[in-house]
Amino acid sequence: MIYIFCHPIAIGSERFIIEASKVMLKEPIKMKNERHGLKLKELQEINNKIYKLEERMINDEIETSTYNTWFKKLQLEKRLVERLLPRLENLFRL
Secondary structure: EEEEEEEEOHHHHHHHHHHHHHHHHHHHHHHHHHHHHHHHHHHHHHHHHHHHHHHHHHOOOOOOOHHHHHHHHHHHHHHHHHHHHHHHHHOOOO
């Protein structure tokens, strides 16, 4: 069994450390949120490109080989962005 004895000054110091940590993390959290927003926007742009590519294929504006080439490239980009999003979401939670 472990006993922990807290002195009143130690409790006040603990609160100070918690509050100071929160203040110090505000800027990194703000930067993380900005990066997260940019990645969400990038994902939306990739999805729009895929949609337009599919429309062009349906309307016979491009050949199947061209569609396949661009679709593979866009899917790869999409997967890379989607992998980063959960990491950015969970980073620096208070």
